[in-house]
Amino acid sequence: MNDETRQLIASYKIEGDIHLKNQEWGPARIAYEKALEEFDRIQSEEEFELVTADDKELRTQIEEALGQASFQLAQQHREWGLDALKSKDYARAVEEFEEAIDLAGEDNLPFLEEVKQLLDKARVKNRDHELYEELTPFVERGDDFRRAGNYAEAILEYQEALKAIAGLPPTHRFVSYLREALRECRRQLIKPYLVRIHRAIHAGKPAHAHNLLKRAMLLLDETDLVYRAFLTQIRDAIPVPPPAEVEEGEEVESPETWAKAIRDYEEALDLYSSFTLSDPLSPAYTGVNIYEDRFLSARRNLANLYKSRGDRFRDQLKLEKAIRSYKEALKLYPRSDRLFHETFREMKKLRAQLNQPSLPATAK
Structure with a gap:
């Protein structure tokens, strides 16, 4: 090692010693690391063969001083982590305890065990805090609905x-x-x-x-x-057993009833949609669509069929089919209709039942 390199390393050590004496653990650690980097740099050079016993002793002293500064800094991070725990800043507490573990030497087993326990506690608290933030919108809406x-x-x-x-x-x-x-x-x-x-x-x-x-x-x-x-x-x-379940796919209403309801609705919709004031059947004194009553009646009749089918599937515990039928009915009922709101409430109840994990297989 040449004199210039030796003087540079010595200057880094002196700088580190001053910071260490002043309990400036971070700057001391940085200075000692710079000194060791110089040692590492010359390891691959031919000059490394010229390293004397005094140089090796100097490196040992620097490594020991670095360990002391690192441990003191680790203790400081532990204290910062404890402060963060008290202030419920759990994410920062996790960071501080992790840094303390990284800085502490492997020989400091009691310290490492203590900080690892604190880190586990901080991680649990931080996880709960993050979950709380994620859950709050759902829980608050649920609480509001429940109170209402x-x-x-x-x-x-x-x-x-x-x-x-x-x-x-x-x-x-x-x-x-x-x-x-x-x-x-x-x-x-x-x-x-x-x-x-x-x-x-x-x-x-x-x-x-x-x-x-x-x-x-x-x-x-x-x-x-x-x-x-x-x-x-x-x-x-209850004195008697429940009645036998209707076979899947069996309709109380005949296929002819469904066919007629669909045909009437499509015809009424076509007439209602194509109506204009120039229609020769329209009285000159009114701007009302003369097919409106027919359209509303046909639409309500078809909606009632879907709702009845949904009620039947609901009673048979075939919840998914019931929900599909209710959705079709909701497309047809006007929002101002009492049956719209009744159907909507039933569908909401079924959705709540369907999401329950313990439902029997017949629910689908």
């Missing part, structure tokens, strides 16, 4: 939130909150069925009571043992 009594809509929001935390254990507070909220919403949807079941039994309509009970059972939360036992008692109290 729109339980089917609330269920859909809570289920979306659950999808985002599918990997969390069942005991996690986020999972517990959502499960409890879903259970409450499902119970609220079941309560009207209980009233209708009671009326059907006392009206001597056990078959209808069984159909209502099956629909109520679909809404049950899979972990709601209380309501499940209650509905089971009701089922056992």
Whole structure:
């Protein structure tokens, strides 16, 4: 090693020693690393053969000083990480603890174990915080719907939130909150069925009571043992078994009824769409489409057929088919029609049931 290189390395060491004495761990570490970089640079050069015992001793001193500065800096990052934890800045806490681990030497086992535990804690907190930010829109909408009594809509929001935390254990507070909220919403949807079941039994309509009970059972939360036992008692109290299910594809309305309804609607739509004020059948004193009543009547008739089909599939627990039929009915009903809103509510309930993982295979 020539004198110039030796002096440069010595100057870096002196600079590092000054920073180390002043407890400036970062600048000290930088200075020592520069000195070691000079040693590394000459390793591949012929001059390396001229490194003396004093030079090797100098390198050892620099490496020891670098280790001391690094450990002190690691302790500082640990303190910064603890401060970040207290201020709930979990992402920064993770970064600080990771930096502390990188800086600490492998020989500092007690320190490494302590910081690794802190890092695990910070990562869990940071994960929960990120999940909280992701879940909040769904949960807030679900809570708003629940307070407003729109339980089917609330269920859909809570289920979306659950999808985002599918990997969390069942005991996690986020999972517990959502499960409890879903259970409450499902119970609220079941309560009207209980009233209708009671009326059907006392009206001597056990078959209808069984159909209502099956629909109520679909809404049950899979972990709601209380309501499940209650509905089971009701089922056992109904005097007759449920009626045989209609075969798939069987229509109560005849094919001729469907064909006529579709034909009437298409003809009325064609007349309604092609009407102009110059129509020779139109009275000169009015601008009203003379085919409007015919069109509205044909459209409503076809919508009623789709709704009836949807109701039938719903009672047979064929939820996907019921939803498809309801969608067709909604395309035909005017938004101002009472049946539009009734159909829409039924479809929302079925969507909530369909998204429940414990549904039987017959639901599709």
